[in-house]
Amino acid sequence: MLEEFGPNIWISDGPIVTAAAGFHYPTRMTVMRLTGGDLMLWSPVAYSNDLHSAVESLGQIRYLVAPNSLHDSFLGDWRHACPQAFVFVAPGLRETWSERSVTGELGKNPIPEWAEDLDIVLVPGNRITTEAVLFHRASRTAIFTDLLQQFPRGWFKGWRALIARLDLMTAPEPTVPRKFRMAFTDRVAARQALQAILAWPTENVLIAHGPPVTGNGKAFLKRAFSWLIRD
Numbered sequence: 001m002l003e004e005f006g007p008n009i010w011i012s013d014g015p016i017v018t019a020a021a022g023f024h025y026p027t028r029m030t031v032m033r034l035t036g037g038d039l040m041l042w043s044p045v046a047y048s049n050d051l052h053s054a055v056e057s058l059g060q061i062r063y064l065v066a067p068n069s070l071h072d073s074f075l076g077d078w079r080h081a082c083p084q085a086f087v088f089v090a091p092g093l094r095e096t097w098s099e100r101s102v103t104g105e106l107g108k109n110p111i112p113e114w115a116e117d118l119d120i121v122l123v124p125g126n127r128i129t130t131e132a133v134l135f136h137r138a139s140r141t142a143i144f145t146d147l148l149q150q151f152p153r154g155w156f157k158g159w160r161a162l163i164a165r166l167d168l169m170t171a172p173e174p175t176v177p178r179k180f181r182m183a184f185t186d187r188v189a190a191r192q193a194l195q196a197i198l199a200w201p202t203e204n205v206l207i208a209h210g211p212p213v214t215g216n217g218k219a220f221l222k223r224a225f226s227w228l229i230r231d
Contacts, residue, residue: 002054006139008033008117010058011206014045017073023160028208030143031055032136035116038062042134043145043208047077061085063114067106067145068131069093071208076101091122091130106132119200123147123193125186128179133197140203142217148224150174150210174210175224187228194225 002010014027030042039055040063055061061082066072069092079087079101086103088111093102104111107122114120119135134143149169156164164170167177184190202217213220222229 001051002031002058005030005206005212006136006141006204009136009139009141011212012045012051012055014074021160023156023164025209028206030134030136030206031058032117033059034062034114034118036113038113040065040114040118041078042143043067043071044074044078046074047081052081063088065106065132066090066093067134067143068129070129071145072096090132091124121193121196123190123197125184125189126180127183127185133193135197135200135202140201140217141206142197142200142202142204142221143206145208147176147180148174148205148207148210149177150207173220173223174205174207174213176227181227184228191228194228198222198225 002012005011010031012029012031014029016024016026019025027045029045032040034040037059039059039061041061042065044064062085064075064078064085064087066075066089068090072089072093087101088104088106089102090106106120117137121133123131123133129146131145131147136143150171150173151164151169153170167179168175169177198218198221202221203215205213205217205220
């Protein structure tokens, strides 16, 4: 239910969800314990009492975060179960949630309680979504949601398998799907965000839809975004 990934960081894989056109996606939540003991849930997966209890065994759930506009499906259930938690969302999401439900928007203002443990960079200029990418200092882990994906061969069937292959969703290692590459309308802004991400001393990379990358994370990110670097 919860798998330790490094110092003060855990992952939990949720159920498979169905997106547009019947494409099935696995889900993954990252749980981080901040200085002082409070917990952050990054991209919460489907709520269950058992998962809630497992997470609370690590500390008090203080922050619930939706890192892009495609990863808020289960936020409401966790918000209902954890009324004391603060909710932060990526740009483009606040309009869909009541003002009373959302504490703040990622990227608007620095959050002092996170400063010792985390760095966050918004990757703007994409028609699909603006994604917040997080760096967890203690484990040297960069955390992505949809900008990086990798599905095993055979995950999709029929015409979906062909689309997934053409979209680079089943590439040999995680990479940016072609639909996201084509959706960037401001590559200058995206490249500036990438430069900030590549400045992190990244060792590991977590993604919501694909296997973790353990070791040599910075070199991996340079390969995954080489199309943007050289553009």
